[in-house]
Amino acid sequence: ARLGRITKAETTCNYCAVGCRFELYGKDGDVLGVRPADPEATPANDFSTCVKGKFGYDFVDSDDRLTTPLIREGEEFREASWEEAYERIYEELSSIQDQHGDDAVAVTSSSKCTNEENFLNQKFARQVLNTPHVDNCARLCHSSTVTGLKQTVGYGAMTNRINEDIGETDCYLVTGSNTTESHPVLATRIKQNARDGADLFVFDPREVGLAEHATQYTRTNPGEDIAWINGMIRYIIEQDLHDVEFIEERTNHFEELEEKVDPFTPEKVEELTGVSPEELTHAAETIAEADTCIFGWAMGMTQHAHGTRNVLALANLALVTGHIGKPGAGLSPFRGQNNVQGGGGDMGPAPHNLPGYQDQLDDDVADKFADAWGERPPQEIGLRLPEQFDAIVEGDIEGMYIMGENPVLSEPDIRGAEHALEDLDFLAVQDIFLTETAEFADVVLPAASAAEKSGTFTNTERRIQRVRPAIEPPGEARSDLRILCELAEHFGYEWEYDSPADVMDEIADLVPIYGGVSYDRLDEHTDGIQWPCEDADDPGTPYLYEEEFNFDDGKARFVPADYAGPVEMPDEEYPLMLTSGRVLYHWHTGTMTRRTQVSMDHVPESYVTIHPEMAEQLGVENGEYVRATSRRGDIVVKANVADVSDPGVVFIPMHFAQGAINELTQHELDPDSFIPEYKVTSVRIEPL
């Protein structure tokens, strides 16, 4: 709607996957402000947005925005026309593929972008470039969630709703999530409900903000979660608190679980994890006896070399207690990026499945896509993101196309990622800023931000919601969707989409869980549609597995989680355990929030949180700069002395290019999901 020169759009937040909706106001190309949308709306924020949602839009008007295509000339970039930039990309990628084969090129997609853009990104990889190597940033945050939940319950997604289930449950187990900082509006739901009497158990190495509202906060040793979760399951079975009817009627393989959890006595759990028998058994009893329970987690559980097993253990706990498939209960991964569920998962920019988690090795599925596209997608498993970087070093990948990602900061080995990008014959990046990654590119394409384009995001509760533009993109910047369509044309493909709505129609045709989604319906249902939504008469699915799990026999599967601890343990040289996470005022690699005033005012630089006793032992004062060193590198960061963990545990946020934690982290991968071990690193801290 237009009010003079002020423009307004009802849209969805571009930070986290809670998916708050609001009215975004613009004027003369600048964002003016945000107002929460329809107070009756179902999604999470019927009362507010968090500080990032409300004040985090300075980056849109930043002078750093890319406004024209750039082409590298020596050490510098020069401005170029769109035509020249597209032609260069076409020539370089085609030449690499002619010389080295189609799979010498890899594509990276982004959960910041819309569903439609992610769908077209993987189509560009599979149809236009004919390469199986397409992946996205979900590999680095919740791929272990997807892998674990697919094995146990069928869909790699949150099973329940935010408001009606997370907001109304009787009991919570929240672990590996700093919810008040990473998913603030969702955390408010939990805090309110806990104040009203719900039991809240927080298990975490750090005393995160939610702990203040908890019935019981339990400090755990970093990386030892399988042990205490298996211990809870063992205790629940031993005390006959498990849901026998649910287990018999709705699950398979319970006996295998019983056997595998047997060694995890309360004493063994205490030895491994620091969790006392009293804390373990009290939480286990309360969870098992509650009418409903929500199991919430984030990257503290997923970003481990055994991340999938952590998720399997949580799924087993939910199944053994029967807390799934009914209102107020469920498995609730708190996904990160605004559109990581949709763009990073559902749309299939992943090397092992087609959109909608459809098996690309299945001939019927491949035939369906071949009929629609006129080309059969590659029927092989491509390389996951960290493997793509290894393949560059080994000379197997020579060209890369990156949409909206910043792997130079997000890959676990920054120096390795930089060297890999330097080794490439050709790199194209489309983004809104000249990111740390774009600086390595041969061609950079200026993209529109979420405030400037149309599409859909799918939030962490599988809710598909509209994104609408409040202002025009700056200069010559274009939406990622338009860029992909125009680029495909340079490769000889006529993609005939008049609008993102047309792309959604194709998604609905090819992806059964989105089968009934259309822009007409989304405009009518302003609170979005939760998938699976199979046809135009399907209202969507608020919570999963009421009748059956997503397997042929309709039954969930217990998949026991074998014990694994941290890959790297402290020793004399590196005596401290470093863990990482988000802070309220910043977002992921900081591309947006490091250009946002309110974020920089509150947290202007990286830091390391050190326990007061350890700070005294090390001779470190609050606010002074220290060196953090791991087996892989060292960084200089400011000391923040605070009592939020054991003295042997320190914390560094993930958002900064200076003092970047990924100079220290390790490249060890989870063998099931290929997520790197970000969460436990041995370090030493020294005063400068």
Ligand code: SF4
């Ligand atoms: Fe945006 Fe998440 Fe904050 Fe909601 S909670 S306003 S979605 S960052």
